[in-house]
Amino acid sequence: MNLSKSNIKLITSLQQKKYRQKYQLFVAEGVKVINELLASSLEVEQLFSTDESFKPLKNIEVTSISENELKKVSTLKSPNKVLGLFKIPKEKEIIQDSFMVALDGVNDPGNLGTIIRLCDWFGVTELVCSKNTVDCYNQKVVQSTMGSLTRVNITYVDLQEFLSNCKLPVFTADMEGKNVYSSSLPKKAVLVMGNEANGISSEIAKIVEHALTIPRFGDLQQTESLNVATATAILLSEFRRGLK
Amino acid sequence: MNLSKSNIKLITSLQQKKYRQKYQLFVAEGVKVINELLASSLEVEQLFSTDESFKPLKNIEVTSISENELKKVSTLKSPNKVLGLFKIPKEKEIIQDSFMVALDGVNDPGNLGTIIRLCDWFGVTELVCSKNTVDCYNQKVVQSTMGSLTRVNITYVDLQEFLSNCKLPVFTADMEGKNVYSSSLPKKAVLVMGNEANGISSEIAKIVEHALTIPRFGDLQQTESLNVATATAILLSEFRRGLK
Incomplete structure (x- = not known):
């Protein structure tokens, strides 16, 4: 054939x-x-x-x-x-009853792939993405997530509307936030991560209730910021570490 | 001109x-x-x-x-x-008096770049690489690390010899290790991370004293492993979080 x-x-x-x-x-x-x-x-x-x-x-x-x-x-x-x-499977209902990750304009397929694998690892089954986040059926994402793509429920939504109506507390990462290592973090929450260059959009920033900072160490505090995928890794680990 | x-x-x-x-x-x-x-x-x-x-x-x-x-x-x-x-600057002496990261055969320039940025963020100034780790002056590494490349002392060594003579306790990540969240971690140590596909080599495995595991969550525990850069992010965060 x-x-x-x-x-x-x-x-x-x-x-x-x-x-x-x-x-x-x-x-x-x-x-x-x-x-x-x-x-x-x-x-x-x-x-x-x-x-x-x-x-x-x-x-x-x-x-x-x-x-x-x-x-x-x-x-x-x-x-x-x-x-x-x-x-492409039909979108399933988003179950807002546990810890969730939301992405606001993440552009890079490699970053989305890494974040999907992280969600799978940390037992996060709901990943909500803004409409301008890169498509999870992009081939680079499919190849890099391996099977994780099928174990995380990924939904593209109007993120502003979704977060406005969401009953869970809304967290994000921000350089001016509270030290994540000394924050007491709830079991059920939404963690919103933003675009690689611009972070979260101003509309979403208005909805966010809690900003968390991963502290910088060392004398030469010049590193600009952590990559969105590595920051997500560290924050997910912090939200989940108390459970094991 | x-x-x-x-x-x-x-x-x-x-x-x-x-x-x-x-x-x-x-x-x-x-x-x-x-x-x-x-x-x-x-x-x-x-x-x-x-x-x-x-x-x-x-x-x-x-x-x-x-x-x-x-x-x-x-x-x-x-x-x-x-x-x-x-x-290319002359290699500087490796100062073995604080927390260090060592890489055993990391291949992907993107992963090395991310790990260099992570070292810089977490104040880790010594990064020791096996000779078969990707070159840190590879253009993809240079572009992705931005200035971090100049703030971390990166040295290529015979890793087996280096670790055998190193006086700091030697840690690595392993699926069969101790839960990192419940381990008490020393301030001064070497964390060895391995190759993307094969992990650390058998020669290095013999020298490692402590294996740490980032626990998997959720019912469907099928995610194979975390990417080496995200695992490094989580482990570095764990080694450093007590200091802030």
Whole structure:
């Protein structure tokens, strides 16, 4: 069998968010990532493989393609045997009854991927994103989160409206906030993290009730700021450390 | 003035570690990064700028070049006005009298950059790297660390020999270690972090005295591991939080 022209066109179009939204599909690559996604509740649309011996975890038909065909549609430097199209799942209800993370305009797919993995690690199942946060079905995000993408409920919302109506206390990171190490942190809260260059937007800043600071150490206090993903790591660890 | 052929050849050669070591030079780009480096004790070799109005922080001659010339030698997607050649500083003595970080085979320049920024933030001035750790004068590292590169003493050593002779207690991160949240951590120690895929090498594992675990939360405990940079963020925060 072959990779049809229409399939090539479809798969490459899915590198763009507008086509992912149009077709409600996204691409994942590599045996490990594909098997992680197949093990989840996600629905698979099509699987392509250069390796005839590839047996997916579930009993799904696999279309054989050549290495050259895979190269044409892959976004990886070293394409890895299998490529799959998966259906973007319907958004689920946001359960506002525990600790949540919210993102306000995070741009970089690598940062979003790291934050999704962190949420999964720390048992945070609700991740709420502003509409201008990078799409979680972006291929870089899909590849870097591995299976975590399927274990965290990621929802894109009007963040200002969401936080205004949210009953949990709203926290953020800020250079002028309270020392996180000496703050008593609630079990149930929303932690809002902002854009890489500009932090949280002024509208969201008005809603935030508590600002936390990760103190700087040393004499030469010149480091500008921590990267949003590393700051999220430290703050999540602080919110959760009392529970173990 | 123009960018000479020999300069083009020199600058592009510095993308490779062997030429950085041969010429003892590295490249930095962008007004902000260049000014951060000029403000440090680093010695500048040459500055090139597309912007005649660019005034470096120090009184140094600037060679005017065209945007096209900058494009030819830049490794950035959007070249940013200024490019500088700096001398790689002589390695300084490692001061083993406080908290240190050691890296055993960290490969990814983005991870090394993040860890250097974290060291700077947490006042860790000694970063010891195994010889097979990515070069800190790699351009991606230089660009991502901004000025932090000049405030952390980074030394490449035979890590096995170094740790064998080191008088500080040696810690690492490990899935089978002691819960970091309930461990009492010393002020002075070495924290060894390993390679992205393989962790620390077996030779180093023999020297490590204390293994720490960042506990996983949630019911679905399937996240494989934290990225080395985020794990370093959380562990550094744990070692330092008692001091503020």
